[in-house]
Amino acid sequence: MRMMIDFIFLAVNLAVPLVLAAEAAMIAERAGVICLGVEGMMIFGAFFAVAGCYFTESPWIGLLLAILCGIAAGLVYGLFTVILRGQQVVVGVAINFFAAGITPMITQQIWGREGASETVKSMPELDLSGIFGGNAGLSWFVPITAAIVAGMWFFIYKTKYGLRLRMTGDFPLGLQTCGVNTNQYKLGAMVVCGILSAIGGAYLSIGYGNLFVTDMVAGRGYMGVAANIFGGWTPLGGALAAVFFAVVQTLRYSLTSLNLPSQLMQMLPYLATLIALVLFARNSKSPEGLGKL
Amino acid sequence: MGTALQLSHITKIFGEITANDDISLTVRGGSIHCILGENGSGKTTLMNVISGLYRPQEGEIFVNGEKARIDSPKDAMKYKIGMVHQHFMLFNQNTVLENIIVGEEKCGLLLKTGEQRRFLQQMIDQYQFQVNLDDRIRDLSVGTKQKVEILKVLYRGADTIIFDEPTAVLTPQEADHLMEILLGLKKDGKTILFISHKLNETLKIGDYITVLRRGKVVYETVNRDATPEKLAYEMVGKETRFGGFERKKYRPGETVLKIEGARLKDGKKPVSFQVHAGEVLGIAGVDGNGQQELEQLLIGLTKQRNCRLEFCGKDMSQAPVLERKMAGMAYIPSDRLEYAVMEGQTLTFNYLLGNHSREEFQSHGLLRNKQLNAYTEECISTYDVRTAGARERLGNLSGGNQQKMVLSRELSQKPKLILAGQPTRGLDIGAIEFVHTTLLEERDKGNAIILISAELSEITELSDKILVLYDGEIMAEDVNSAFTRESLGLLMAGKQAEDSLAAQAGGKEVDTAK
Numbered sequence: 001m002r003m004m005i006d007f008i009f010l011a012v013n014l015a016v017p018l019v020l021a022a023e024a025a026m027i028a029e030r031a032g033v034i035c036l037g038v039e040g041m042m043i044f045g046a047f048f049a050v051a052g053c054y055f056t057e058s059p060w061i062g063l064l065l066a067i068l069c070g071i072a073a074g075l076v077y078g079l080f081t082v083i084l085r086g087q088q089v090v091v092g093v094a095i096n097f098f099a100a101g102i103t104p105m106i107t108q109q110i111w112g113r114e115g116a117s118e119t120v121k122s123m124p125e126l127d128l129s130g131i132f133g134g135n136a137g138l139s140w141f142v143p144i145t146a147a148i149v150a151g152m153w154f155f156i157y158k159t160k161y162g163l164r165l166r167m168t169g170d171f172p173l174g175l176q177t178c179g180v181n182t183n184q185y186k187l188g189a190m191v192v193c194g195i196l197s198a199i200g201g202a203y204l205s206i207g208y209g210n211l212f213v214t215d216m217v218a219g220r221g222y223m224g225v226a227a228n229i230f231g232g233w234t235p236l237g238g239a240l241a242a243v244f245f246a247v248v249q250t251l252r253y254s255l256t257s258l259n260l261p262s263q264l265m266q267m268l269p270y271l272a273t274l275i276a277l278v279l280f281a282r283n284s285k286s287p288e289g290l291g292k293l
Numbered sequence: 294m295g296t297a298l299q300l301s302h303i304t305k306i307f308g309e310i311t312a313n314d315d316i317s318l319t320v321r322g323g324s325i326h327c328i329l330g331e332n333g334s335g336k337t338t339l340m341n342v343i344s345g346l347y348r349p350q351e352g353e354i355f356v357n358g359e360k361a362r363i364d365s366p367k368d369a370m371k372y373k374i375g376m377v378h379q380h381f382m383l384f385n386q387n388t389v390l391e392n393i394i395v396g397e398e399k400c401g402l403l404l405k406t407g408e409q410r411r412f413l414q415q416m417i418d419q420y421q422f423q424v425n426l427d428d429r430i431r432d433l434s435v436g437t438k439q440k441v442e443i444l445k446v447l448y449r450g451a452d453t454i455i456f457d458e459p460t461a462v463l464t465p466q467e468a469d470h471l472m473e474i475l476l477g478l479k480k481d482g483k484t485i486l487f488i489s490h491k492l493n494e495t496l497k498i499g500d501y502i503t504v505l506r507r508g509k510v511v512y513e514t515v516n517r518d519a520t521p522e523k524l525a526y527e528m529v530g531k532e533t534r535f536g537g538f539e540r541k542k543y544r545p546g547e548t549v550l551k552i553e554g555a556r557l558k559d560g561k562k563p564v565s566f567q568v569h570a571g572e573v574l575g576i577a578g579v580d581g582n583g584q585q586e587l588e589q590l591l592i593g594l595t596k597q598r599n600c601r602l603e604f605c606g607k608d609m610s611q612a613p614v615l616e617r618k619m620a621g622m623a624y625i626p627s628d629r630l631e632y633a634v635m636e637g638q639t640l641t642f643n644y645l646l647g648n649h650s651r652e653e654f655q656s657h658g659l660l661r662n663k664q665l666n667a668y669t670e671e672c673i674s675t676y677d678v679r680t681a682g683a684r685e686r687l688g689n690l691s692g693g694n695q696q697k698m699v700l701s702r703e704l705s706q707k708p709k710l711i712l713a714g715q716p717t718r719g720l721d722i723g724a725i726e727f728v729h730t731t732l733l734e735e736r737d738k739g740n741a742i743i744l745i746s747a748e749l750s751e752i753t754e755l756s757d758k759i760l761v762l763y764d765g766e767i768m769a770e771d772v773n774s775a776f777t778r779e780s781l782g783l784l785m786a787g788k789q790a791e792d793s794l795a796a797q798a799g800g801k802e803v804d805t806a807k
Contacts, residue, residue: 160398167384167395174382177346178396178445179367288385 005132007254012138013208015246016145017042017217020200021224022231022238023152024193029233030156031189032169032289033081036092038197039221040099041073045201047103050212051110053120059206063123066202067195074194078187088291096221104214117212139207141199148196152235165189169287197221219270226273232284241276248272296358297322297453297484298343298374303352305338312338313349314508320453320501322357325475325485327499329492331528331721333691335508336488337379340455343486344376345369356453370397372453375446379457381438385431389424393445409448416447420477435580436467443474453484460494461719464579465749465782472498490528490721492521504528529723538729541737543757546570549710549741551603555590557583558765563600566760566770568710568741573732575756575773576745579785583765584745585627588714591743592624593617594632605709618647623703627714627745629692633699636688640680643687644669644702651706668705676701693724700731711735714745729755749781763787 021038028035048069053062077095080086108114125137156162165185167175172182200220205212223245230244231237249269256265298320305313312335320326330336341347343354345363354361356372363369369376383392394409410426417424422440430438439459446454456475460468475485475498489495495502502519504512504527512527551567564587568574578584589595591602593614602610609617618624624647626632634643645665648654653664669683678697680690687695696716703711713732717725732755736742746752752759759776761768761784768784769776776784 158404159402160395160400160404161402163387163391163395163398163404167387167391170384170386171382174384175396177344177366177376177378177382179365179370180396285386 003254007250009132009138010253011243011247011250012142014249015243016139016141016203016207017200017220018224018227018242018245019145019149019239020196020203021221022227022242023148023224023235024196024200025225025228026231026233026235026238027152027165027189027196028193029228029290030169030287031165031186032172032287032292033078033186033190034088034092034291035193036089036222036225037073037077037095038193038200038224039217039219040092040096041070041077041194041197042201042204042217042221043096043099043103044069044073045198046205046216047099047106047201047212048198049202049206050117050120051106053206054110054118057121059121059123062120062206063199063202066198070194070196070198071191072194073198074191075187077194078190082183082186082190100215103212107212107214115214119211120206122210123207139203141203141207144199145203148199149235149239156235161185166287168289170289172289172292200224223269223273226277229284229286230273230276230280233286237284244276245269245273295322296320297356298486299355299358300339300343301353301355303339303342303349303354305335305342305347305349311508313342316352316505316508316510318503318510320484320486322484323479323482324500325479325487325498326501326503327487327489327495328503328505329489329495329524329528330505331490331723332693332719333721334505334528336490336505337457338508339505340376340457340486340488343369344374344455370449370451373451374453374455375449375451376455376457377439377442377446377459379459379461381442383430383438383441386429388427388429389433389441389444390426392430392441393426393448397449413444413448416444420474435462436464436470439463439467439471440474451483453486454478455486455488457488458490459487460489460491464747464785466786468494492524495524496521506530525722528721538733538754540733541571543572545572545757546739548603549605550591550743551601552591553601554597555587555600555602556597556765557586557590557762561765564762564765564767566767568743570709570741571736571739572757573736573742573744573755575752575759576743576762577749577752577759577781577785578747578762580747582762582785584714584747584762586765587762588627588712588745591712592622615647615650618706619650621707621709623706623708623711625696625699625703625711625713625716627718629695629699629718634687634695636686638687639684640673640678640687640690640698641665641669641683643698644672647702648706672698672701672705693720693727696720696724696728700728704731704735708735708740710741710743712743712745715747716744717746717748717751749778749785753778753781761785 024038025035045066049062049066052065053059080091081088104114107117111117123140125139127137164180168182168185175182204216227241227245228238230241252265252268296319300316300318303313303316328336342349345365345368354363361372390406399409424437424440459471479485499516502514503510546569548567549570553565554563556563596611604620654661676697679694716728732742744755756773758772760770
C-alpha cells in the first residue's frame with residue numbers, strides 16, 4: 001500500500017511537465033504551427049524561474065518571471081513562424097538550440113559556474129500527509145496543471161474562439177473568407193504555448209527541484225510533442241498520453257529491484273514513446289493545415 | 294430594380310500579367326448576371342476583387358449607387374456581398390452548423406447555437422435543401438457541400454451572391470437542381486453573379502451576359518439576343534467547332550488490354566472488360582463510382598491479387614507502373630495536380646517524369662540534359678504549349694496548357710494504349726477541342742483508348758463503345774449507338790431504365806468526396 005501510494009505520487013510529479021508540454025504543443029499545432037520549440041521554451045522557463053526566485057527569494061515571483069519569459073518566447077516564435085513565415089521546424093529547432101546554449105552562459109555570469117545554479121527556495125507543497133500518511137506532499141503545480149487541462153478542453157470545444165482556433169489549424173484560407181484574422185489566432189496560440197511550456201520548465205526547476213541544471217529538461221519537451229500526437233491533438237488525449245509516459249518513467253525507478261542493466265531502464269520512457277507513436281499515432285488525425293504556410 | 298453593383302474601370306495586375314484590364318460592369322438588382330469566359334480570362338480574379346480577397350490597382354466599386362471600399366471579405370459582407378467559391382471554403386472536421394456560423398457566431402464567448410439552429414432550419418425548409426445541420430462536412434457529397442456554402446452566404450444576410458463556376462464539380466442532375474435554387478433565390482430578390490465557361494447553362498439562366506477575354510470585357514448582351522455561336526466566338530476569339538469530328542470507320546483490331554476480376558468497391562461484383570486497337574472505350578459514370586479505383590488499377594498504382602490484367606498478350610497483373618508505361622501505356626490522370634505534374638517544377642523537369650528511365654534521357658544513372666531539353670522544346674512546339682519557355686514553372690501555366698503538356702509527354706512515346714481520366718476537366722472550349730482531336734487522331738492511328746469521363750457529351754461524341762459504371766459495378770456495356778443520352782443518364786444514376794423519378798442524385802449514395 002505504501003509503495004503504491006509512493007508510486008502514484010512519483011508518477012503524478014513526473015507527469016506534470018509532460019502534461020504541460022503536451023498541452024503547449026496541442027494549442028500551437030491546433031492553430032497549424034508545427035511546434036518543436038516546446039523543449040527550448042521549457043529550458044527558458046526553468047532558468048528564469050530560478051533566476052527570479054534567486055533575486056527575490058519568492059518562488060511565486062520566479063514562476064511569474066518564467067511566464068513573462070514564456071510570453072516573450074512565444075511572441076518571438078510566432079513572429080518568425082506566423083508573420084515572417086519561416087520554416088516552422090527550423091524555427092523550432094533554432095529556439096531549442098538557442099535556449100540550450102544561452103542559459104548555461106547566463107548561469108555562468110550570475111553564479112560563476114556553468115553546469116548548475118545555486119539552490120533556491122522551491123514552491124511550497126500542499127501537505128497531504130493527513131490523508132495519505134508518510135510524507136506525501138504535492139506541488140501546487142499539480143492542481144494548476146489539472147486546471148489548465150480542464151481549461152484547455154473547455155476553450156477548445158466549448159467557446160467560439162476555440163472553434164475558430166481549430167478551424168485555423170485545418171484551413172486558414174477558409175476562415176479568412178469568413179472574415180476572421182487567422183494570424184491573430186495563430187499568434188495567440190503561440191503565446192499560450194510559450195506560457196504553458198515555461199510553466200512546465202519552471203516546475204522542473206522550482207517545483208520538483210530547487211535549482212537550474214543544464215540539460216534538466218532532458219527531452220521532455222519533445223516527449224510532450226509526442227504525447228500530443230499520440231493523444232490525437234486533443235487536450236484530454238494529450239494529457240492522458242503524457243500521464244502514460246510518466247507512469248513508464250516511474251516504472252524505471254521502481255523496477256530497480258529487477259537488476260536489469262541501468263541503460264535499459266533509462267531507455268524505457270523513450271522506447272515507450274517510440275513504440276506508442278508507431279503503434280497508435282498512425283490513426284490519429286492531424287490538423288489539416290498543420291505546417292502549411 | 295436599380296443597379297445593385299457597379300464596377301468602374303477595375304484593373305488588377307499580378308507581376309507581369311494583367312488579369313483584369315479596365316473592366317466596367319453594371320449588375321442590376323434582382324437579376325442573374327452571367328460572366329462568361331475561358332479559363333484564365335480573369336473571371337475569378339474579378340470576383341475576388343468584389344469579394345475583397347484581392348485589392349485592385351485601379352478602379353472603383355459602387356454598391357447600390359454608393360462608393361464602396363472593400364478591402365477584406367469582412368468588408369464585402371458589410372455590403373451584403375457573399376461568394377460561393379469554386380473550391381469550397383469548408384472545414385471537413387466540423388459540422389454543417391459550425392461551418393455556417395463561424396466568424397459570425399452571434400453569441401458570446403460560449404458557443405450557444407440554439408437560436409442560430411432554428412434560423413437555419415427555417416431557411417433549409419424554405420429552400421428545401423435537405424441538409425442536416427449536425428452532419429460533418431467530410432461525409433457530404435459535393436452537391437450538399439455547395440448547399441452548405443449557399444446557406445453560409447444567406448446566413449450572413451447577403452443580397453448579392455457570387456457563384457464561381459458552381460457547376461464544375463456537380464453531376465448533371467445536381468447542376469439542374471442548382472439552377473432551380475438560383476431561380477428561387479432570384480425570386481426572393483437576391484442578385485446573382487454567375488461565373489461560368491459553359492454556354493448552355495449561361496443561356497439557360499442568365500438575364501444578362503458579359504463575356505470576358507484576356508482580362509477585358511469583349512461582349513455584353515441580354516439573354517434574348519444571345520446565341521451560342523456568337524458567345525463562343527467572343528469567348529475564344531475565333532470560330533469554334535461543336536463536336537462533329539471526322540473519324541475513320543470503326544474497325545476494332547486485336548485486343549490490346551484485357552482486365553478480369555477487378556474489384557472497384559468492397560462487396561461489389563468485380564468488373565472485366567477489354568479494349569481493342571483502334572477503339573475508344575468510353576467509361577461513363579458520375580464521379581466516385583469506381584473510376585478512380587479503376588484508373589489506378591489499370592496503370593498499376595494499386596494492385597489486386599485476384600485481378601488479372603493482360604496487355605498486348607502479356608500478363609502484367611503485378612507489373613509496376615514503370616514497366617507498364619515502358620510497355621506502351623500512356624496515362625493521363627484525372628487528378629492532374631496530384632498524379633501528373635509537379636506545379637513547383639520547370640516544364641523540363643515535368644517532361645522527365647515517367648520518362649526518367651528511358652535510354653535516351655539517361656546514361657548510367659546520370660541525366661542527359663541535352664536530349665531532355667531538345668525533347669522538351671520539340672513537345673512544346675508540336676503541341677503548342679503556351680509558355681514563356683522550358684524553364685517556366687509549370688504552375689504558371691493555365692490549366693489547358695498544363696493538360697497539353699501532359700498530353701504531349703504521354704503521347705510522344707508512341708503508346709499502344711492511352712488511359713485518359715477526365716481529360717478535359719476544367720479546360721476551356723479551345724483546349725477541349727484540342728484534347729478531343731488529339732485523342733481521335735491516336736485512335737485513327739490504331740491505338741486503343743480508354744476514356745473515363747463524367748461529361749456525357751464527351752463520352753457520346755468520342756466513344757466507339759460505352760461502358761457505364763455505377764457504384765463500382767458495370768451497369769451496361771455496348772456500342773455507342775445502342776445508347777441514348779437519356780438511357781445513359783439513367784444508367785449513370787444506377788437505374789436499369791426503371792423508376793426514373795429517383796434519378797435525381799444528390800444524396801450520400803453518390804458521394805464524390807474523397
